[in-house]
Amino acid sequence: MSYAYLFKYIIIGDTGVGKSCLLLQFTDKRFQPVHDLTIGVEFGARMITIDSKQIKLQIWDTAGQEAFRSITRSYYRGAAGALLVYDITRRETFNHLTTWLDDARQHSNSNMVIMLIGNKSDLESRREVKKEEGEAFAREHGLVFMETSAKTAANVEEAFINTAKEIYEKIQEGVFDINNEANGIKIGPQHSPTNPSLPGATGSSGSQGGGCC
Amino acid sequence: MEYFRSGLKSVLGAPPPDQQITGAETVERLVSRVSTSTLLEDRRDACRALKALSKKYRVEVGAHSMDVLKQVLELDRSDCEIIGYCLDTLCNITSKEPFEDENESTLPVNINIGEQFTEMFIKNTENVALVLNFLEEYDFRVRWPAVKLLTSLLANKPKEIQDIILVSPMGVSKLMDLLSESREVIRNDALLLLINLTKSNANIQKIVAFENAFDRLFEVITSEGLTEGGIVVEDCLILMLNLLKNNTSNINFFNEGSYVQKIYPMLILPANIEEIGWSPQKVSNMHCVLQLIRTLVNPNNPVHIITACQKSIRNANILEALCNVLMASGVPADILTETINTVAEIIRGNLTNQEYFANVMAPSTPPRPAIVVLLLSMVNEKQPFQLRCAVLYCFECFVYKNEIGQGQIIQTLLPSSLGTADVTTGQLLCGGLFSNDSLSNWFSAVSLSHCLIDNPAQKEQLLRVMIATNLGTQAVSLLQQNVTYLQQSNRLQSKIGILMLLSMWLAQCQQAVQIFLNISGAMAFLTAQTSASEYDNNEELIQGICAFIMGLCVVFNDNSVQNYSKENLSHLIEKRVGIETYCKKLNEISRHEVYAKAAKQPQVLARHSSDLLLEFEFCKLFKSFEGVIINALGVQRDLHNGISELSLSEHENALLLQYKELIRDQDKKLQDLQKAFTNSQREKDMLKNELEELRQGNSQLNDQNTLLKAQLAANSNSIQTLDNVASPLVESISTAVPYISKNANEEEKQKLIQDLQETKEELDRLRKDQEDLLELLTDQDCKMNVLKNRLRELGEEVDDDSENGSNSENEL
Numbered sequence A: 001m002s003y004a005y006l007f008k009y010i011i012i013g014d015t016g017v018g019k020s021c022l023l024l025q026f027t028d029k030r031f032q033p034v035h036d037l038t039i040g041v042e043f044g045a046r047m048i049t050i051d052s053k054q055i056k057l058q059i060w061d062t063a064g065q066e067a068f069r070s071i072t073r074s075y076y077r078g079a080a081g082a083l084l085v086y087d088i089t090r091r092e093t094f095n096h097l098t099t100w101l102d103d104a105r106q107h108s109n110s111n112m113v114i115m116l117i118g119n120k121s122d123l124e125s126r127r128e129v130k131k132e133e134g135e136a137f138a139r140e141h142g143l144v145f146m147e148t149s150a151k152t153a154a155n156v157e158e159a160f161i162n163t164a165k166e167i168y169e170k171i172q173e174g175v176f177d178i179n180n181e182a183n184g185i186k187i188g189p190q191h192s193p194t195n196p197s198l199p200g201a202t203g204s205s206g207s208q209g210g211g212c213c
Numbered sequence B: 001m002e003y004f005r006s007g008l009k010s011v012l013g014a015p016p017p018d019q020q021i022t023g024a025e026t027v028e029r030l031v032s033r034v035s036t037s038t039l040l041e042d043r044r045d046a047c048r049a050l051k052a053l054s055k056k057y058r059v060e061v062g063a064h065s066m067d068v069l070k071q072v073l074e075l076d077r078s079d080c081e082i083i084g085y086c087l088d089t090l091c092n093i094t095s096k097e098p099f100e101d102e103n104e105s106t107l108p109v110n111i112n113i114g115e116q117f118t119e120m121f122i123k124n125t126e127n128v129a130l131v132l133n134f135l136e137e138y139d140f141r142v143r144w145p146a147v148k149l150l151t152s153l154l155a156n157k158p159k160e161i162q163d164i165i166l167v168s169p170m171g172v173s174k175l176m177d178l179l180s181e182s183r184e185v186i187r188n189d190a191l192l193l194l195i196n197l198t199k200s201n202a203n204i205q206k207i208v209a210f211e212n213a214f215d216r217l218f219e220v221i222t223s224e225g226l227t228e229g230g231i232v233v234e235d236c237l238i239l240m241l242n243l244l245k246n247n248t249s250n251i252n253f254f255n256e257g258s259y260v261q262k263i264y265p266m267l268i269l270p271a272n273i274e275e276i277g278w279s280p281q282k283v284s285n286m287h288c289v290l291q292l293i294r295t296l297v298n299p300n301n302p303v304h305i306i307t308a309c310q311k312s313i314r315n316a317n318i319l320e321a322l323c324n325v326l327m328a329s330g331v332p333a334d335i336l337t338e339t340i341n342t343v344a345e346i347i348r349g350n351l352t353n354q355e356y357f358a359n360v361m362a363p364s365t366p367p368r369p370a371i372v373v374l375l376l377s378m379v380n381e382k383q384p385f386q387l388r389c390a391v392l393y394c395f396e397c398f399v400y401k402n403e404i405g406q407g408q409i410i411q412t413l414l415p416s417s418l419g420t421a422d423v424t425t426g427q428l429l430c431g432g433l434f435s436n437d438s439l440s441n442w443f444s445a446v447s448l449s450h451c452l453i454d455n456p457a458q459k460e461q462l463l464r465v466m467i468a469t470n471l472g473t474q475a476v477s478l479l480q481q482n483v484t485y486l487q488q489s490n491r492l493q494s495k496i497g498i499l500m501l502l503s504m505w506l507a508q509c510q511q512a513v514q515i516f517l518n519i520s521g522a523m524a525f526l527t528a529q530t531s532a533s534e535y536d537n538n539e540e541l542i543q544g545i546c547a548f549i550m551g552l553c554v555v556f557n558d559n560s561v562q563n564y565s566k567e568n569l570s571h572l573i574e575k576r577v578g579i580e581t582y583c584k585k586l587n588e589i590s591r592h593e594v595y596a597k598a599a600k601q602p603q604v605l606a607r608h609s610s611d612l613l614l615e616f617e618f619c620k621l622f623k624s625f626e627g628v629i630i631n632a633l634g635v636q637r638d639l640h641n642g643i644s645e646l647s648l649s650e651h652e653n654a655l656l657l658q659y660k661e662l663i664r665d666q667d668k669k670l671q672d673l674q675k676a677f678t679n680s681q682r683e684k685d686m687l688k689n690e691l692e693e694l695r696q697g698n699s700q701l702n703d704q705n706t707l708l709k710a711q712l713a714a715n716s717n718s719i720q721t722l723d724n725v726a727s728p729l730v731e732s733i734s735t736a737v738p739y740i741s742k743n744a745n746e747e748e749k750q751k752l753i754q755d756l757q758e759t760k761e762e763l764d765r766l767r768k769d770q771e772d773l774l775e776l777l778t779d780q781d782c783k784m785n786v787l788k789n790r791l792r793e794l795g796e797e798v799d800d801d802s803e804n805g806s807n808s809e810n811e812l
Ligand SMILES: Nc1nc2c(ncn2[C@@H]2O[C@H](COP(=O)(O)OP(=O)(O)O)[C@@H](O)[C@H]2O)c(=O)[nH]1
Pocket: A013, A014, A015, A016, A017, A018, A019, A020, A021, A022, A032, A033, A034, A035, A036, A063, A064, A119, A120, A121, A122, A123, A148, A149, A150, A151, A152
């Protein structure tokens, strides 16, 4: 239960690119082949380890809200990380990236880490967007990039974990004000807020048994 | 708007007491002062006066000052005092409640003034954004009334305000920040505002939770003294309840975010609780805490959520704390009842929690298991009805999906364990089953039936149970005693309870059916009930369940009792009851209103004890075997030639069921389509309105355009004339100049030059005017085109006379 840090993420991108599936694959390690709106995985959480520290990820899926971007906007400010997802088999989802990015940049805190994700990499035969294009877009806008498949789980772990690493590094560099919860970062209950970068500070010896996740 | 004007006219027009005239006039004068005065101080005074009048002369102030108030909010935003007056005034005129000294005698009672003014104010959503921005102003005079105004607007137009706040970036976060306000009155009002804002809007609930609401709220609760705290604690808990109720995403977040642990301290009763007692506020707070826990483990939540929450609740020692509340003395009955219901849902279907509960001991002498103590209350007439219902629910949850627990209870009834010193669960239930209190009979029957759910082994075990009815007489089997009781009793509630127990017992248990068929008089009783043609007062339920039990005897019949083999029984039903009648009786059950009520949720909910007739698990059983029974009887088709459903072949029957299914499906589709249709209709109406507005706008623009054209034409004419005048003048001047210089008539020359100058200026001015007008014209034309396109998009025919405009332009 105990964690060193808690990061809040949001997942954004056009409808149908696989946001909910990515979350489900990451938290439950399973894939839902049918587009089932009733599963309602709108929030998910999981513990990961970085630099031998326990980090809790809380992830909000903006499912079904693409039509109401203004609602999604309410989530930007309080998030430390965002996964911006497009579908490599549908070019228009790639074309919409700039709109999403503008929106995110405008409403988030400037340090929010954005990870660009080209999802459905398992559907090579139906690919419409080249990997190089994704890379180029990411380079141009200063994003981290990765192609994933929520179906085969390829790179899904990495996508979430690399985003966390990036945030973690920013904390080490002192870029993030970790005492301001509005940044989407919380310090674990047993961890001193004053010297967050102290390596291996008081470990993660939870008071409670039965770890979750 | 119109409404008000006329309303106001009547206020002013009717022969009124002088005072009213003065009031309305004063308001008008003040409004004009606010809008025209250049001095801030004057405007401020006027606003202060408006505020003072805004209760008594609410209609007048509302009708006249809305626009100037908005204007002040925009232009004078840096002056906290005047903004405060403005917000207060708006707050008063939009108030949902009438004021005591309000002058409303001349208004029809049924119009809600506050709502009408709210509508006017929020028509422009910018106004709401404006008020939201004032939340960021620290000054008390601004922040507090801003909160109050939002509360008032929300009370009048909840849906609209929710939608506006939802899409205004940071709208929710601004409100959330108020929970950390050090000035309590603002924080508390913000809390109330958030409670109303989050009502039945999942999107807002999610954002509020995302904005760390649970952290903030637990901070407030802790600082206010947990459940010992005042109404603020209750408000915090109500807000949490709003965020969690039916919101799976938030429940998941609450559980994952380890907030469950923070509930624990609120359940600890102080050591001296018996001395200090339970204040009404403490009772309310505690109620909310219990509701909060129940929301997490509500049986209607997705199973994986329930399981996860049940686990964290146990790990946070909350189950333990609740059991301590159960065992404490002096706990008010309604808190005790709700605690039992809460424990019920925490253990429901969760083996670990059920085992924990099984081992909880009550501090009685001798110490008894908590479950025994609870059952003692259930079969005790003197206990409050709701408490007894809660115990039943708790017992049901204790044995729900708990084969071991079910077995242990039945075990206490078997010969081997009889004769133990203390009272057991089984004894209590058997005692209750045949006691003189029909409610105890019903509770006990339902409890026993729950020990049999999906558990064939226990159904057989229960057949071995013998009970002694009277001292000295021979013991009879429990099954036999049930039948005897049915034959002798005339208590509706008890009989229904026992019939439901029999249904559960016989279903899927051929051995029980066999023994049952051998009990003399059993079948005769059922046949008589099922074939009875008259009934009063809910007896149709008894007859229906009897028919159901007969059906179960057909379905789970191993043909070992010759007189009542499958075939003979079917024959009996057909000959003695009649297929039509039989089906009708069976149908009575699911058609009955108590069926619909009971089938809704596992918890037994009733106001009065007489309302308790059918029960949730029985309804489930009925639903799953009704079709099977009809099918089974259908197989015996060759036995009769009726034309009822039962005379159909198996194939036909299957077909019939298919059709029934189809009809249900289509029914649902029809409903969906109807809903969609209503929506489309609404949309269509909206579009029609929009179209109408656009049309009006268009015709206005047309008029303006015509006007402009006319002016343009007039200008061109005058320019022409001026040109005509000017050219000979210029000519004459040019000829005159040498002459003038020759004659050196300075004065004359000067004058002419001046004339010329003036004419030129006049010409320039007109030219410029013309240019302006042209520009305006082009502008209007553009607008017209846009509107026309929009009209075309909306499917409207548009006459294309726009050429006129461009033509006249070309001509010039
Ligand atoms: N082949 C394949 N299909 C995927 C993948 N991710 C999602 N899908 C499918 O794409 C559809 C939309 O996925 P969903 O997660 O609901 O998209 P969302 O609207 O962005 O949340 C579903 O039918 C998924 O089964 C993937 O990586 N590979």
